[in-house]
Each structure stands twice: as C-alpha cells, then as structure tokens.
Amino acid sequence: MKQPQTSRRSFLALAALTPFAVAATTACGTSGPGASSGGGGASMWYLSGEPNQTTMQKAVDAFNSANSSDKISVTYFQNDAYKTKIKTALGANQAPTIIYGWGGGGLKTYAEANQVEDLTGWFEQNPDLKKKFFPSVFGAATVNGKIYALPNQYVAPIVLFYNKELFQKAGVQPPNTWDDVMSLVKTFNNMGVAPFSLGGQSRWTSMMWLEYLLDRIGGPDVFKAIFEGKPNAWSDPAVIETGTKIQELVSADGFIKGFSSITADSQADQALLFSGKAAMMLHGSWTYGAMKKAGQNFVQSGKLGFVPFPTVADGKGDPKNGVGNPAAYMSISSKASDKEKESAKKFFKDGILTDTVINAYINSGSVPIVNGIEDKLDKSEDKEFLNFVYNMAKNAPSFQQSWDQALSPTAAEALLNNIDQLFLKSITPQQFAENMNGTLGK
C-alpha cells in the first residue's frame, strides 16, 4: 500500500484551489466590458435592437472620443430580459451609472428606494437643456414633484400600421371605426391573410389594444381613476366593454394564428406584416424604423400605411387622443461614484441628443422629443410618417403613457398576466376587472 499518497492529496488540493483562485480574481469587482460602478468609469445599460442600438453606440463613441476622461461603456440587453435584470442589479447595488427606463411607476419605485439621483436642481442649473424638450415629456419623469430622469430619444405613440399592397388587392380602405375593423377581419380571413399581426407572448403588445379601446370607449378619465387607485376603478363599464370587444375580435380570428407564442423582441410580428402574411398591425412607432431596416424595401417603396386607431360608436374618447411612450427616460444611479455621476451628467448634456443623434432618429423614422425640428422633419424622406407622429403627439388632447409603465411594477405584472389570459379567453372581462381591482394602490 505504498502509494504516492501525498502527491495525490496535494494534487487534489491544488485542483480544488485553482478554480477558486481563478474565480477570486474574476469575483473581485466585475471585470469585462459594461462593468458597473467599481472603478470602471461610467456605465450604461441600453436596449438591443436596431436601429437604435447603432444610433446609441455611435453617440457614445462620439462622446468618448471627445471626452476621454469621462468615457462611458455600454451593455445591451433585450427588452424583456432588461426589465428583470435591472431590478436584480438595483437590488444588488450594482446598477449601471445610467439607467434606461420608461418613467412612471417604475421610476417611482427606484426614486422611493433612493436608487436614482434627484435631477431637479441640475435642470434648474441648465435651463437651456430643459427648454430643449417637449414640455409634456417631463410628466413621466417626475415623482413627488421632483425630476428623477432625463427625457430622451423620441416620442413613441402607438400607430395602426397596414400593408397597402394587401389592401389594394382586397380593394378596401383602412378602418375608421370599430365596425370597419370587424368587417375587414372577415375580408382578410376570406383572402387567407391574417387580419392583424400580434406578438402576444410579450403581452405589452396586447396591452396596446386595450389602451386604445378603453380610451376610445370611455375617455382618458377611466384609466386616470385606475392610476389614482380609486376603489373598483377597473369595474368601470368601459373596461368591461373593452374586454368584450377584444374577445369578440379574438373569436373572429382577428389575430394571426399562434399569436400567443410570437414575441415582439424577435420582431417576428413585424416580419409578418411586411412579408404579407398579415394585413395590419397595431404597434409602437419605433417599428417604422425597424421595418425600414429589415423589411427589404417594404417601407421605402411606400407599401407601409398608417392611420390613427379607429373610433368606437358612442365612444366618449376624443379620436385625437394618443397612447404610448412619451419618451425614453435615463436616470443616474445614486450609488455611483461622484466622478461617474459627473460623466453621466456630461453625457446627458452634450452627448446623448446631439444633432447627429437627432438626425439619426429622424432618418430612421422617429420623432425626437426636441423642439424646433419641424423643418428637419419636412426635409426627411419619411416626412409623411414623421409629421403624422409629430402632429399626433403635439395635438393630442390626452396622451396616455403605456399602462405597464405608468403603474407600479407589481400592478403591471398582474396586468400583463391578466391581459394574457383575457386574450386567451381563459377569463371573462368581469374576472379581468375583479382580478385587477385587487391590485389597485399596490
């Protein structure tokens, strides 16, 4: 039994220690690109997806080369993954310096947990910056009277897109009323084309339908009551009617078969529209730019049409009302170092919405939230769409922020879950209202 025991034991010990040693070096302070606070300079998390990803990367690169001591590093995440990841990061105090968001209830959670910087003073010191933006965008950035985020990017209302080629083929016009919608459903189903494309698995895409329907039927006050947490606000008859109409649409095969397994992140829903498998699509205005890039000349050859959401007979809502994202919102992590915060603020002032960036957004079919761009819009090749969006945003008597961003994350998650079930017809509109009433004020 004279085995080389010591050598075996020491080998085992060495083998056991090596991974720890390696791990320890990688554990202390997160290394690699996109590192969060901890000596790596200011960092930012942003959404992946074209064309915005390239636009942002170019803006960051330009800023970095002009400001070598304030470099910003960016990490890109997919939309749905981002929404969860940023929460765990915040909880672990490892959030990036610049936090991307949609304002509203989500921002409120961060502000109340003291995770984001109060920028009110900074804006007062930089009045030019404040005047640059549409005045309406600051609403979603304000919590308890203080501003906690920089409005950014573009205004993104929800638009009803349609495939002009398919409409010509069918010899029909885009819908003006809900009754038009229902008859178009029959027409296109007979033609073997899905009436509406929908990325149902993402759920907030289905939510867009409810946002508009509720506004058209009951006006903006219905959701206002919900937002304020008034008891049983969800049981408003307008909500029930909205739910009923949506389920009628589903039952009439209004949406593409298999919609509940299509995600918006993969942009498969957009592909269905420009590849001619679906006739219409209700989606955010940002998809115009995405479809311009991926649609193989579908947009450029003028085949993409767009109209406002149809009205509903006897509806109280103003047909000019809009629904969507007033802007994107960038906050600064309160846990970042002072240097990182300064770099971030510098970027906010000089780098994030430069003329280059503004032009890039316009070129990709988005309307930046900057005042005085009417001329630029008119000169663009997409001026029809851009003016459509711009006028909608400017003239809408009421512009409702996306529900899942306006409400708290807890209520939002319950909302998305219930919307999913509503569209699957596993719950009735009444049950939907009941379930949602339980989340009021949470």
Next chain:
Amino acid sequence: MSNAVSTAPRAAARVSDSKQTDQRKAALAWLTVPALFFFLVFAVIPLAGVLILSFTSWDGIGAIGAAGLDNWFSVLADPGLYNALGLTFLIMIVSWLVQTPISLLLGVFTAGSQRYRAALAVLYFLPLLLSSAAVAIAFKALLDPNFGLATGLGLPFLAQDWLGVPQLALGLVIFVIAWQFVPFHTLIYQGGVRQIPKSLYEAAQIDGAGTIKQFFHITLPQLKYTIITSSTLMVVGSLTYFDLIFVLTGGGPGNSTRILALDMYLRGFRANLMGPASVIAVILVIIGLALALFLQRLGGKDKQGSQLEGL
C-alpha cells in the same frame, strides 16, 4: 509466568485499544466540519431566510420592511397559488406515469446482452448531455409550424400552436421533460435489472413460466428498491423544474404552465413581491420534505446497515 507476561501486554493493549478507538472516533467528527460549514451557511441559513422573508415586505430594490402575516394571507387566498400547486402535482404525477413505464421497459431492454442494444444505449443517453435551456430551445425550433418537424415529416397534425394553446403547452412540457429525463431513469433501471440474480429466472423457466409471467413475478418485485429510488428522484426533482419551463413557455400561455417554482420566481423578480414569493418558497420546501419522508416510509429505508447478509 509466561502466561502473566503474555496476558498483561494483551490486556494493556485492549485497554489502550478502546481508548485509542474513542479518541479516533472523536477526532473523526472534525472531518465533517467543512461539509457542515458549506451546508449550514449556504443551504440551511437560506432556508431560515426564506421563512423570515415570508414575513417581510420587500420589492427587491429598496429596504426590507416587516409585514407580519399579510403575505401569508394574501398568497393563501390567491387562486394563482392553487393553480400553481395543481399544475405542479399534475406534472409530477403524469410525468411519473409516463416516465416510469418507459424507463423500466427501456432499462430491461438495454440490460440485455445483444450487441446492438449496447449501441442503442449509447445513443439513448444523448438527451441528458444537453442543458435544459438547450433542450427547450431545440424543441421550440422543432415545433415551428412552418419550418419544423411538421413540414419536414409532412404531418399537419404536428403543426399545432403548441406553445400558444394552454392544454397543448402543458402536454408539450410533460413530453419534453420525459424526453430529457427518461435516459437517466433508464440507466437506474438498467443497473437494477442487471443485479437480479439469474438463478431466479432459471428457476422460473424450469417451472415453465413464460416471459410475461417472469416479468411480473420476478423483475418487478426485484426492482422494488430501484423503483423507489427512481421515483423519489423523479418526484422530488419535479418540484424543481424551472429551467426547461422558463425557457420553453415562461409560464404561459396565460398561467397554464406556471408551476410553483416558476410562480415564485415571477412573483419575486418580476412583480417585485419578494415577501409573497418567499411564502411560495416555504410551501415548496414543505412539500419537498413531506414527499421525501413519504417515499422513505414507502421504501422502508430506515435500514442504514449493510445488506451483505442474505446473499
């Protein structure tokens, strides 16, 4: 004289023997310290933590506050909990009903001596090598109604909206779980079958029993412990299915595949409700313990001693 001389050292040896033995046995206790350390710190303390967190209100971002029994009341009154419980047990039972017969039969099959069976066994093991994420992604692509298996095999039946219709999604989940884990249980049964003494079969043959009779009267009873082991692993394991279902369906469509573990994760990390999520975690632990105890009883595994006797 020589006697005294010879017995004295032996008696002395016996005395120092038992003293040594005690010392040795006491010293052994130290050997458990490292394992105990890891286990206590990273398993037992979090277990206590789950219980404590279930009485707090925390959104995962801000500070942790006390919430008394609120979370317990709200979760126990939430129909979502019972949906998740029902689904978890449904998947558990159906999975067992599907996987056990198949694994058993395959185990018997691969325990055979034919050369080709050994070759097959090599291939059968493949699914186990894939991570659950990989399996889920592969099946998602496979089930694409336009570019997947349905078109490939020319079977329109396969072109259903698998991931979009609640009942289909559930059935699919059970199928994919079976696809991934049957190989593992097959191995267990294969080993079990190989241990059955040939003498039993030869005796039965002499008595004129046919293969089917032999299967039911010899193979199955002899596999009792194997069945218990495999079932325990299967049942307790099914409580922890997360990866596969998360990537495949994310709990949907609607809530139709939202099992307990997934429900816990979504409540905590998506809806910012760490307190209620911890309540669900506690429920998970309780069920796991209860199941494990129940299965232990069933198998009479209190015998810790060696089973050398009798063979």
Next chain:
Amino acid sequence: MSTVLKSNIQEAGTGLRGGTTAAKRGLGSRLRRLNIPGGLGGWIWLAIIILPVYYVVITSLKTQAGYFGQNPLALPTSPTLENYQMVLEADFATYFMNSAIVTLGSVIPTVLVSFMASFAIVRGSGRFLKLVNGVFLMGLAIPLQATIIPIYLMIIRLNLYDSLLALMLPSIAFAIPLTVLILSNFIRDVPNELFESMRLDGCSEWQTMWRLALPLTRPAIVTVAIYNGLHVWNGFLLPLVLTQSPGLRVLPLGLWTFQGEFSVNIPAVLASVVLSTLPILVLYVIGRRQLLAGLTAGFSK
C-alpha cells in the same frame, strides 16, 4: 444502497465490456423471446431521441435561406459553418470557460468535503455524527430553487454578486446531501476487517481514509462527480439571478441570451445549442464506460 451496489458495479462493468457471464446469457436468452415488441419499442424510442438531435445538427449547418427554403429534414444543399463562426464570435468561448470554472470549482470541493464527512459518519460514532447525518438526509428534500431569494440577498451582502464564486458556493452546499448519501453507503460496504487491518498496521484514521477508503470508493466518487458536474454545468437559475455581466455568463445563460437576440436566425441559434453541448459530448465519447458504470453503480439498488 449497499453491497448489491458493489456487485452491480462489477456487473455493469462486465456488461459494458460485453462480457459473457452466465447472468448475461440467462437474461439475454430470456429477453430474446421478447424480441419483436421489445426490439420495435427500442427502435421507436431511438427515433424519438435521434430525430430532434438530427434536426438540430443539420439545421445548424444551413444558411438562413436554406432554412426557409428547404425541407426541414433534408440535408443542407450547401452546408456552411458560418453559423458556428457567428456563435464563436459571440463570446461562446468565454461562456465555456466560465462554465468549466464554475463546474470544477463546485464539483471538486463537493466531492472532497462530502467524502470526508461520509467517512466520518460511517466510521465514527456518537450523537454528533448521527445528528450531522440526519441534517444531511433532510437536506435531500430541499430544492435549491426555493432558497434563491435569500441566497440572492446573502450573496449581495457578501459582496459576491456578479461573480463566478457566487455560483459555486450554493451549488456546493446543495450537492452535499446526495453526495454524502451515496458515498457513505459505499464506504459502509467496505468490510470491517480491512479497516481493522489498517488500524493494526498503525495507520491513523486520516491515513486510513486516504489509503483505504478513497481507492475503494472510487466508483461512487466518479458517480457523484459526474452527476454533480452535469447538474452544475447545466444550471440556469443561479446564473440567471446572481450574475449580470455578459463576460461572466455560463453556457446555458449565454445560450438563452443568444437565442433571445437572434431568434429569427434559427440556424445560428441551433448552432449555439450544438456548440454548447460539444464539450460534454466529447467527454462522453471519451469517458462513456466510466460514466455509465459510475452512474449505474451509484444510483441503482
């Protein structure tokens, strides 16, 4: 789990080596009569296993145009490795390294500390050790998933968030109960006489552990190493919650992120699936005998 276990290792070993013990012959002739339904069932199951694998592999070699154009089950007309290139460029080598580090860093300590604890439990006596044994047995039923929230909290407090170490520590803890169970059952079957002879030779318990128990327990150690290794390698929840930097992703997480971003490009996604499985596949081809023998031995009764 007992000595039937040890004889089983020998059986499994000879079986895999195609030995011709009487047992094999007896079983074989008995089963040959079941051949037709049995054989048929076997081939059907093979088809069920192989078809998805086949589909994944050939699709990963197609171009996107080929994917959209050809019959899904047809071999690619112009096979290409561009998908694999794309996947490798997407940092998969890093993900592989991370997975390897985490797996080794979990399995080795697990086996080490569990082996020592098992030895103590079997060879020792007294209330303390019985208590420890009981604690570990209870741990068998605790699902890792249930404790993810406190672990998240703990890791943050320990300043280990977003590190590979954060993935190793809970993995070790939750692998210990089953490992201890299997190893202690094995050690229990080592005849007492062998231990006695070691003691008479003047070996301390420590020496006995390394010189006697370790070699004899080797099959079971292989079992638990492989079982735990597979578990950690394919683990998803811990990395999902406890890491965030792209540079620290492990393979399953990398896979999921990749497919989220490129889900329209199915050939690329499936190439990533193949690439992430390749290392284990290679290990399987090399160490299959050990693997199967070990797994069979450890779990069967």
